[in-house]
Amino acid sequence: MSKKLVIDPVTRIEGHGKVTIHLDDDNQVVDAKLHVVEFRGFEKFIQGHPYWEAPMLLQRICGICFVSHHLCGAKALDDIVGVGYSQGTPMLPTAEKMRRLGHYMQQLQSHVTAYFYLIVPEMLFGMDAAPEQRNVLGLVEADPDLVKRVVALRKWGQEGIKAVLGKRMHGISSIPGGVNQNLTIEARDRLLNGEEGLISLDDAIEFAQDGLNLFYDFHEKNRKQVDTFADVPALNMCLVGDDDNVDYYHGKMRIVDKNKEIVTELDYHDYLEHFSEATEEWSYMKFPFLKALGREEGSVRVGPLARVNVTKSYSDSTPLAKAALERFHEYTKGKANDMTLHTNWARAIEILHSTEQIKVLLNDPDLQKEQLVLAYDQSMWSGEGVGVVEAPRGTLLHHYRANQEGNITFANLVVATTQNNTVMNRSVRSVAEDYIGGNAEITEGMMNAIEVSIRAYDPCLSCATHAAGQMPLVVSVLDSKGKLVNEFIR
Amino acid sequence: MSIKLTIDGKEVHARSGENIIDVASQNGVYIPSLCYVKGKPCLGTCRTCSVKVNGRVMAACTMPVADGMEIEVNDDAEIVDMRKALVELLFSEGNHNCPSCEKSGRCELQATGYEVDMMVSRFPYRFTPRVVDHASKTVFLQRDRCIFCQRCVDMVRDERTGKKIFSIKGRGTHSSIEIDAELANDMTPQQVRYASDLCPVGCIIDKTQGYDDPIGQRKFEIKSIKDRALEKEHR
Numbered sequence: 208m209s210k211k212l213v214i215d216p217v218t219r220i221e222g223h224g225k226v227t228i229h230l231d232d233d234n235q236v237v238d239a240k241l242h243v244v245e246f247r248g249f250e251k252f253i254q255g256h257p258y259w260e261a262p263m264l265l266q267r268i269c270g271i272c273f274v275s276h277h278l279c280g281a282k283a284l285d286d287i288v289g290v291g292y293s294q295g296t297p298m299l300p301t302a303e304k305m306r307r308l309g310h311y312m313q314q315l316q317s318h319v320t321a322y323f324y325l326i327v328p329e330m331l332f333g334m335d336a337a338p339e340q341r342n343v344l345g346l347v348e349a350d351p352d353l354v355k356r357v358v359a360l361r362k363w364g365q366e367g368i369k370a371v372l373g374k375r376m377h378g379i380s381s382i383p384g385g386v387n388q389n390l391t392i393e394a395r396d397r398l399l400n401g402e403e404g405l406i407s408l409d410d411a412i413e414f415a416q417d418g419l420n421l422f423y424d425f426h427e428k429n430r431k432q433v434d435t436f437a438d439v440p441a442l443n444m445c446l447v448g449d450d451d452n453v454d455y456y457h458g459k460m461r462i463v464d465k466n467k468e469i470v471t472e473l474d475y476h477d478y479l480e481h482f483s484e485a486t487e488e489w490s491y492m493k494f495p496f497l498k499a500l501g502r503e504e505g506s507v508r509v510g511p512l513a514r515v516n517v518t519k520s521y522s523d524s525t526p527l528a529k530a531a532l533e534r535f536h537e538y539t540k541g542k543a544n545d546m547t548l549h550t551n552w553a554r555a556i557e558i559l560h561s562t563e564q565i566k567v568l569l570n571d572p573d574l575q576k577e578q579l580v581l582a583y584d585q586s587m588w589s590g591e592g593v594g595v596v597e598a599p600r601g602t603l604l605h606h607y608r609a610n611q612e613g614n615i616t617f618a619n620l621v622v623a624t625t626q627n628n629t630v631m632n633r634s635v636r637s638v639a640e641d642y643i644g645g646n647a648e649i650t651e652g653m654m655n656a657i658e659v660s661i662r663a664y665d666p667c668l669s670c671a672t673h674a675a676g677q678m679p680l681v682v683s684v685l686d687s688k689g690k691l692v693n694e695f696i697r
Numbered sequence: 698m699s700i701k702l703t704i705d706g707k708e709v710h711a712r713s714g715e716n717i718i719d720v721a722s723q724n725g726v727y728i729p730s731l732c733y734v735k736g737k738p739c740l741g742t743c744r745t746c747s748v749k750v751n752g753r754v755m756a757a758c759t760m761p762v763a764d765g766m767e768i769e770v771n772d773d774a775e776i777v778d779m780r781k782a783l784v785e786l787l788f789s790e791g792n793h794n795c796p797s798c799e800k801s802g803r804c805e806l807q808a809t810g811y812e813v814d815m816m817v818s819r820f821p822y823r824f825t826p827r828v829v830d831h832a833s834k835t836v837f838l839q840r841d842r843c844i845f846c847q848r849c850v851d852m853v854r855d856e857r858t859g860k861k862i863f864s865i866k867g868r869g870t871h872s873s874i875e876i877d878a879e880l881a882n883d884m885t886p887q888q889v890r891y892a893s894d895l896c897p898v899g900c901i902i903d904k905t906q907g908y909d910d911p912i913g914q915r916k917f918e919i920k921s922i923k924d925r926a927l928e929k930e931h932r
Contacts (some may be wrong), residue, residue: 373912
């Protein structure tokens with residue numbers, strides 16, 4: 208008899224989602240979908256607020272990547288008041304570097320959370336390990352020293368965020384045209400040298416390498432599974448600078464194909480000319496795609512895997528990450544890497560890259576300079592702005608319009624998880640076919656494999672639907688008549 | 698003329714004609730208030746300074762001291778809770794969104810909420826729809842946050858004509874704060890800043906300066922509203 212499997216909720220991700228898998232009479236997968244079942248509406252309720260509240264209010268979409276939302280909004284406000292990238296105005300060095308420092312600190316803590324707390328349990332214990340074991344508590348029991356280092360590393364990132372934004376979460380640093388403070392010598396030295404209860408920069412770099420080595424070891428032992436699990440095609444997109452390397456704060460949007468050839472490159476202010484969004488009645492999350500290529504061909508992957516696929520290299524100032532990236536690039540011999548579990552490899556590289564970029568910034572005296580805000584007046588008001596940054600989960604876009612009185616009249620947010628919607632669905636389908644299709648009996652481990660494919664993207668469904676709460680997930684199996692046959696609810 | 702009275706059982710001396718808030722402050726006893734500005738005429742609108750005078754509840758800003766008065770500020774649990782309830786009512790009446798408000802850290806209502814140990818309002822939030830007025834070139838008027846203290850109405854006037862720039866329209870729950878946009882457009886930057894600082898909440902916001910003070914360095918983060926009041930620096 209045909210079946211419907213349901214995983215509801217998906218666990219260890221941010222937000223609410225469920226998966227349904229339709230099987231035919233021979234237990235072959237007919238259809239598999241990731242549904243996002245939450246709705247929030249930030250784009251609507253920001254309307255009517257003073258324009259400068261947008262980065263302060265909209266960052267509360269997320270408790271993880273709030274700095275990215277804050278910076279995206281700040282870049283859009285720079286445009287609105289007339290001193291942004293759309294006017295060709297470069298940001299003051301201290302302001303830009305402060306924004307970057309907060310951004311890299313957040314990337315570090317966000318990636319560390321996703322990688323170690325949410326993903327590593329499967330790497331250490333296996334996808335079909337007992338659910339009671341494959342979680343962070345199981346990790347504490349198995350390797351307490353590792354967990355202590357992870358906690359210390361994440362704390363260091365959080366303290367870095369606090370030094371820049373004033374609070375560990377939802378602080379305020381960026382204001383139209385710049386930032387409201389520089390980095391004090393005391394704050395800098397505290398992050399560089401550490402103190403009782405806080406690791407030093409050198410410790411952070413060392414701990415970041417532990418994460419990478421953890422992946423290498425896991426890969427060595429499970430090469431076949433890691434390389435074949437959800438190997439799904441997609442274009443890859445990220446911001447790149449003039450050196451063709453990823454730039455997490457500002458650059459052109461570059462999209463490359465499997466051969467790493469540039470498919471499209473655009474100034475993000477023109478995103479509406481290039482991107483469209485499809486909707487489905489079974490999910491609150493939209494499906495963005497490149498208009499020129501259509502929905503199937505034009506869907507892009509964003510995030511760590513996409514970034515390491517797009518970037519040519521890293522700067523010489525981040526030698527450890529650069530060497531790790533070269534090893535990554537060599538593995539696929541110049542081709543873009545579509546192996547979903549290699550996202551975790553890319554994430555581990557980016558943890559290391561973040562620490563080395565932070566090292567460069569903390570040693571830059573520009574961070575202590577006093578010129579923080581570009582001057583502007585009402586005659587420069589443009590009333591429209593777009594900001595894009597590379598958030599931990601990928602390319603994040605905020606677009607606002609404000610009237611002459613200063614009211615926000617329009618807001619559009621295209622978040623990384625939304626960009627990944629199609630490729631995540633492809634991954635779910637692929638894993639469903641490989642792990643569930645053809646099996647008469649569905650085990651908990653098989654269902655968890657579906658979740659692993661989603662978790663690799665570290666999706667934030669709360670951000671993506673602009674909804675509330677934790678992210679549990681449901682997996683359902685339906686029969687050919689749509690009748691629910693099996694359901695896993697966490 | 699010098700008179701004698703007690704505050705929370707302690708005998709103090711005061712000059713006849715002074716109000717209870719000032720006398721208490723001179724004697725190290727903080728009484729919160731959201732409408733009273735030292736040196737300006739009392740408004741008596743917010744009632745947050747309620748104390749017991751000879752057993753009766755009175756507003757400390759409008760009540761002059763008198764010989765032999767027995768004033769209870771903190772010794773009486775009922776009046777302490779009543780002041781807290783009054784602050785909670787202000788939060789539940791308006792739409793106060795501290796996390797993104799430009800005034801956060803400089804807001805007297807927020808600071809007073811902390812001072813009276815408010816954790817959550819015991820009263821249901823009304824979520825009254827209030828329309829913003831950003832028509833003036835100089836200020837954002839965020840009606841959601843107005844507590845109808847009337848400081849701006851009485852203390853901010855057009856420097857040329859003496860006319861009021863702000864006014865209250867309507868009565869009771871239909872009241873709304875209004876702004877004369879033309880007069881507001883003529884305000885000097887200093888007057889805009891004065892009006893913005895005078896507003897105890899984030900209702901009147903200077904359009905030219907936003908979020909300039911970093912978190913940790915904002916007015917009431919540097920020194921609490923209580924300490925400022927006791928040092929006679931309140932406002």
